[in-house]
Amino acid sequence: MSLKYALLGFLNYADMTGYELKQHFDNSIQHFWNAKLSQIYPALSQMKKEGLLVMEVEYQEKRPNRKVYKITDAGREELKRWLEEPQEKHPLREPFLVQVFFGAHIEKERIIAIMRRQLEMCREQLAKYKHYKEHFREPAPVDVFVKDAVFWGLTLDAGIKYCMASVEWLEEAIVEVDGISP
Numbered sequence: 363m364s365l366k367y368a369l370l371g372f373l374n375y376a377d378m379t380g381y382e383l384k385q386h387f388d389n390s391i392q393h394f395w396n397a398k399l400s401q402i403y404p405a406l407s408q409m410k411k412e413g414l415l416v417m418e419v420e421y422q423e424k425r426p427n428r429k430v431y432k433i434t435d436a437g438r439e440e441l442k443r444w445l446e447e448p449q450e451k452h453p454l455r456e457p458f459l460v461q462v463f464f465g466a467h468i469e470k471e472r473i474i475a476i477m478r479r480q481l482e483m484c485r486e487q488l489a490k491y492k493h494y495k496e497h498f499r500e501p502a503p504v505d506v507f508v509k510d511a512v513f514w515g516l517t518l519d520a521g522i523k524y525c526m527a528s529v530e531w532l533e534e535a536i537v538e539v540d541g542i543s544p
Contacts, residue, residue, distance in 0.1 A: 365397055365405045366414070370441040373415060373433040380406060380429065390514065393491065393521040406431055414440055465539070474539055481532040488525035494518055 372378060372386045380402050387397050397405075409415050414437035420428040433441075458480050465473035495518055 365401055366409055367441060367444045368395055368397070369402065369405060369409065369431075370414060370433060370437050370444075373431055374438060374441055377430050377432045379431070383431070391517065393487075394517060409437070413437075462535070470539060470542055470544065474536055477532055477536050477539065481529065481536065484525050484528045484532060488522065488529060491518060491522045491525060495522065 368387070368391065369383060372383055378386070380399060383402055383406075384397065384399050387395070387402075406415065406417070410417055410431075413434060415431050415433050418430050418432065420430055422428065458476075461476055462473070465476075495515075
């Protein structure tokens with residue numbers, strides 16, 4: 363997925379600054395897609411050139427001026443086109459799995475320690491997702507977002523299931539590696 367479509371999706375809800383867009387990434391889709399400000403601003407600049415958004419400066423007296431990005435009709439059309447198009451499955455890129463793949467080349471205790479740390483991180487992430495889920499089912503803040511909330515919840519469910527599978531696999535893998543003869 364291109365960063366462009368996530369940005370268009372957020373701007374389709376409301377006009378925002380680059381910083382506000384980053385906050386929306388961090389507070390909503392970070393469990394499956396993240397972005398840094400250093401990626402967001404060049405993407406916004408390119409999208410502006412493509413006519414997918416416009417940028418307006420809001421002048422402020424005692425604070426720095428705000429650059430507010432607004433989606434254009436062409437941006438909405440591009441977002442809709444992309445949303446209706448099937449997406450290819452992207453290959454998994456997980457550095458931890460490269461460590462596991464070559465784990466026979468380090469001491470068993472060391473690879474188990476690495477796996478246990480990964481297990482701890484997965485359990486922490488799972489706990490966060492479950493916490494979000496508990497509070498997520500509360501009424502949507504605005505009636506307009508009730509339908510959106512269903513789809514937001516589906517992505518959260520995917521994150522929970524992914525973490526649960528990772529925890530299960532890691533627990534089994536640690537037992538298996540621990541059983542290897544020296």
